[in-house]
Amino acid sequence: MKVMEDETTIKNYFKLINDEKLCAAQCTSCNELILPPRLFCPNCNSKTTSWKNLSGKGTLRSFTVIHIAGTSYADDVPYIVAIVKLDEGPSICARLLDIDPLKPEEIHVGAAVTADFEEIRSPTSDETMKRLIFRPA
Ligand SMILES: [Zn+2]
Known part of the structure; x- marks a missing residue:
């Protein structure tokens, strides 16, 4: 079993x-x-x-800049949410860091990105947790 x-x-x-x-x-x-x-x-x-x-390596398939977010993420705006096509095949949605959300022209669809993890406060408790993010490769 x-x-x-x-x-x-x-x-x-x-x-x-x-x-x-x-x-x-x-x-x-x-x-x-x-x-x-x-x-x-x-x-x-x-x-x-x-x-x-998975390797965490992939390419940027699409992205958007969030300017208005729900209350849990209101303090984070503006931020970028991306869809990444991983080298192994599947696509996944996560935030894209290290790009100025007010200068989205600095990144383009097809750019190489790599997965990383950042520590955040859990939305349901006072503990911290990791979340998947991407950065330009
Ligand atoms: Zn099968």
Whole structure:
């Protein structure tokens, strides 16, 4: 039987992020990478998945500058949210740092980016947690 921590759930995905590991679920039947992770493969319907470590390297597919945010992120504006196509295939959404959000012309779609992790205050407690971010490579 599978150990709970090995299950490719969103909860375990965020535990891995907290350990500064970017992983996707991988189908053990057809090798499809599944991100966000699921417990089954959308490609072949197999229910056997495992974690696959990703390089964190990718290219900028799209981005937007957030000027008006919900109350939890109101103090962060302006900030950039990007969609990154990872070298391994899947795309993922995260913030893009080290680019001035008021000078978005300094970055362009197709630019190489790399994953990193930053410590933030948990939105649900006083503890800190890590979140995935990207920076220009
Ligand atoms: Zn599959």
